[in-house]
Amino acid sequence: MTAKVDLKVVLLGREASGKTCLVDRYLHDRFNFGVNQATVGAAFGAKKLQIGGHTITMGIWDTAGSERYEAMSRIYYRGAKAAITCFDVMDPTSFERLKFWVNELRNNEEHCKLYICGTKVDIAEGNRSGRVDVHSVSDYADEVHARYFDTSSKTGQGIQELFTAIAEDFIQSESKTRTLAADGATVPLARRDPVGSGRSAEPAGGCCA
Numbered sequence: 001m002t003a004k005v006d007l008k009v010v011l012l013g014r015e016a017s018g019k020t021c022l023v024d025r026y027l028h029d030r031f032n033f034g035v036n037q038a039t040v041g042a043a044f045g046a047k048k049l050q051i052g053g054h055t056i057t058m059g060i061w062d063t064a065g066s067e068r069y070e071a072m073s074r075i076y077y078r079g080a081k082a083a084i085t086c087f088d089v090m091d092p093t094s095f096e097r098l099k100f101w102v103n104e105l106r107n108n109e110e111h112c113k114l115y116i117c118g119t120k121v122d123i124a125e126g127n128r129s130g131r132v133d134v135h136s137v138s139d140y141a142d143e144v145h146a147r148y149f150d151t152s153s154k155t156g157q158g159i160q161e162l163f164t165a166i167a168e169d170f171i172q173s174e175s176k177t178r179t180l181a182a183d184g185a186t187v188p189l190a191r192r193d194p195v196g197s198g199r200s201a202e203p204a205g206g207c208c209a
């Protein structure tokens with residue numbers, strides 16, 4: 001069984017940087033606080049969106065952040081139209097890891113749009129001194145032509161904005177090259193990761209509308 005996907009989005013970033021929670025909040029509007037189960041391989045979820053008179057299906061690949069799975073994550077970013085590179089705003093090491101993924105994408109997927117996502121901003125609210133400097137992130141985002149969003153999967157802050165921006169950018173760039181079909185549906189994609197996953201961004205048996 002396959003799901004038709006117009007817009008392939010991949011999430012990349014250090015382990016525990018909050019990728020799975022971000023997808024979970026976006027697709028299911030939920031946050032499982034304190035559940036810290038590392039993704040194995042990758043997980044896939046999908047969402048149908050109505051944007052500006054177009055219907056598109058966004059397929060989201062949540063990769064494992066552990067360096068053990070680095071080679072596998074490379075497979076998942078192939079053909080992605082958008083990449084959300086995540087870092088935990090309270091963890092400078094995760095920002096350095098983000099730069100690694102940005103370089104990877106710049107070198108290998110020149111048509112993939114970049115989105116830099118600061119995660120867990122709710123923690124930074126009461127602890128500004130420990131956070132990765134916002135201006136440094138903004139400057140870096142400008143340098144690599146990425147858009148920058150701060151988010152919290154706990155509160156939901158910034159998450160709709162991030163994914164809506166990705167969908168709108170996609171529609172804008174697609175409409176420059178061709179007319180989107182009214183029902184979208186252009187790229188067939190296997191619904192589940194064949195390698196398997198420790199967790200899935202969608203419940204087994206179906207993707208989300």
Ligand SMILES: Nc1nc2c(ncn2[C@@H]2O[C@H](COP(=O)(O)OP(=O)(O)OP(=O)(O)O)[C@@H](O)[C@H]2O)c(=O)[nH]1
Nearest residue numbers: 015016017018019020021034039065120152153154
């Ligand atoms: N306070 C807070 N905690 C968060 C937030 N997002 C994630 N966390 C916590 O951070 C930990 C790691 O989150 P995950 O979403 O599993 O991280 P991941 O990047 O998918 O991790 P890997 O699968 O190992 O790559 C979990 O304990 C989450 O509860 C957030 O927005 N706010």
